[in-house]
Amino acid sequence: MSKKTEAETTESRPRVNSSAPFAPRPRPGVPAHVIRDDAEALQTARRLAAEFSQGASERDREGWLPVDEVDAYSQSGLWGITVPRAYGGAEVSYATLAEVISTIAAADSSIAQITQNHLALVSQIALDASDSQKKELFGLVLEGYRFGNAFSERNSRNVAAFETRLVEQGEDVVVNGQKFYTTGALLAHIVPIVAVDADGKGFLVFAERDAPGLTVINDWSSFGQRVTASGSILIDNVKVPKSRVVSVDAFDRPTAAGPISQIIQAAIDAGIARGALDETVAFLQTKSRPWIDSGKDRATEDPLTISTVGGLVIRLHAAEALLERAGRRIDAAVRAPGEDTVTAAALATAEAKVLTTEVAIEATNRLFELAGTRSTLAEHNLDRYWRNARVHTLHDPVRWKYFHIGNYELNGISPPRHPWN
Structure with missing residues (x-):
């Protein structure tokens, strides 16, 4: 590769803190690897950490989003290690999960944080989703689909006060609102949105990342955890099938x-x-x-x-x-x-x-x-x-x-x- 081509390739990498909407990432072209046990999970984490550490300083300094690294991370199977065995996953110990995350974080803490909401959502599905929803959503996780985060709101009175609303419309729900601190949403394939109905009841609405009306903006400007694929989301009449709506009861x-x-x-x-x-x-x-x-x-x-x-x-x-x-x-x-x-x-x-x-x-x-x-x-x-x-x-x-x-x-x-x- 010529020096010019290298420079052009480097400059084309997506950076943090832009006011422009961020285009959705392609869905997995091939299914992710399925990790079978705790030992394999730890071994995989150590291998990836060695790879991720190589460019961590440069990514932070230049503000480059870890697009290729996150693809490798989710395709490795580590994003599916807490899926219950009954649905095809390894269901590793949470002590093992903690060691996996700390191993990745020692190499690049931004990449480790991008996983956080996805893994929390996997546990939420296990606790609150119907069996048919578990089969579908866990199946997607094991294929390599990544969940993002549309939870927190910048201007609500506290972290648990949600102003994002959903209303039923036939076999769908329609969601409207605005989110911030949306770690992982930029690089996600599915963006679960926390929304409440007219009675204040909370739901997780699993919207496709490319759903009409869902705009993810790459405007995270913090001095730390710079490349966590965080930012804000605009939700304008986003329509999602009721089959993708999970009541939050856990x-x-x-x-x-x-x-x-x-x-x-x-x-x-x-x-x-x-x-x-x-x-x-x-x-x-x-x-x-x-x-x-x-x-x-x-x-x-x-x-x-x-x-x-x-x-x-x-x-x-x-x-x-x-x-x-x-x-x-x-x-x-x-x-x-x-x-x-x-x-x-x-x-x-x-x-x-x-x-x-x-x-x-x-x-x-x-x-x-x-x-x-x-x-x-x-x-x-x-x-x-x-x-x-x-x-x-x-x-x-x-x-x-x-x-x-x-x-x-x-x-x-x-x-x-x-x-x-």
Whole structure:
């Protein structure tokens, strides 16, 4: 390939933060691989992480959307690993899912986050859809179809207040509204829309990405998680068959829906921490100088640096251990849903979320303190770890995790049931 062709190809890659509508991606040309067990899922995640890490810094710096990478990711079968065995999936442990996501996030946390809503939706289908809907939607997932996200609204009074409306029209529903923070929708094949009817009842409306009236805009402008395929969606008289409408009931009874959504978020933060720590160690070993007062010849011999790295390793391992524990508690709640098992899953996941948040922020901050001023040079782009940690950990406030954990311990009050607990 000539240099000119390379440059032209590079410049043609889609970038973030554009006011123009983003064209739908082609549907899978061939079915995705179907992963059969936990071991294969972990092996596949490690292989993809090694590939994704190669261009992660450049994608972040240039604002290139990971179009090819997401295609490879969904075709690998990892987007279908939580589909129940009864419908053809591997139904892996949620501890395994957390490790898969953290492995991908250590390589590129934006790519890991693009999966989040899809996986949460798979669990929602398992909990709320009819058998015929499960057969259709799980079948699409196993073929490699990606679900996006049209949940949050920018101007509503809180995250659970929805102004997007649906009305029945014969065998269809018609949806109108506007969404923001639509992670993954740009590159999705199907965009599930959260909408409410006249009585305020919530539904998931699985609209085709290319449905008339559905406009996805690539206008995400955050300083972190820059290439998460987020943005906004305009929904103008979008018509969807009733067979693609799922009533959202999972939060009206004890289910693991909330902890499942949350453990994926916590896993992303754990991955960011792991990636930052690995970068810190590599930089100290190859580029940093020891501080003059240490009397050492190499940065890796500096006793204060050694001690600080040891502390980070301990805190990261503690966060990862709580993440695995939370996954096992979620597994138990999925097998036997009830007040006790769901509360245990929610609290364990909250504890993991606290530690993964804290270690992500600390590890990405300590990177510069330990590696030194030269680590801040633009050529290294190491600030992407801090930017990604700072933005992603804002997904929901950890201060409320402390409250719910303490409120249960002191007063026996379980956390409220919603996607953020």
